[in-house]
Amino acid sequence: MMLYRLHCARDHDFESWFRDSAAFDDQKARGLVTCPLCGSDEVDKAIMAPSLGRGTRKNETETTAEAPAVPAAPPTQPVALMAEKEQQLRAMLKAVREHVVANSDYVGDDFARLARRMHEGDEEQRAIHGEATSDEVRALIEDEIEVLPLPVLPDERN
Incomplete structure (x- = not known):
């Protein structure tokens, strides 16, 4: 580093x-x-001098004047890792995800089965979200059952 x-x-x-x-x-x-x-x-x-460690020790009989105290520099703020547009996009995706989660029922691993039952009229229509494998999602799409993946943002995985 x-x-x-x-x-x-x-x-x-x-x-x-x-x-x-x-x-x-x-x-x-x-x-x-x-x-x-x-x-x-x-x-x-910016131009900066390299910081090198000293390899020698002071002789105990040596006397040296203490260096004058240098005022501490004000703490620096962290550098933004994302551009403004990327931050805005991430905020919008987070808002969409929060809206869907707040306005739908979580059905866990039963998502694909319930989505299919609602599509076929065997289950009352309602907004749901949950988990599905890629094969389950592919089968739902092939059967023209509308599904939409929720975005997973990086800070949710950390």
């Missing part, structure tokens, strides 16, 4: 970690690197 000092077009400085230089270049090209202060995606690497 590499820590980069970054600088935006509006003169804000911040830091962020990247797997390597190629990861930074890829994320920047996709608009995923933005300034946490102003949201600008015009971000470039």
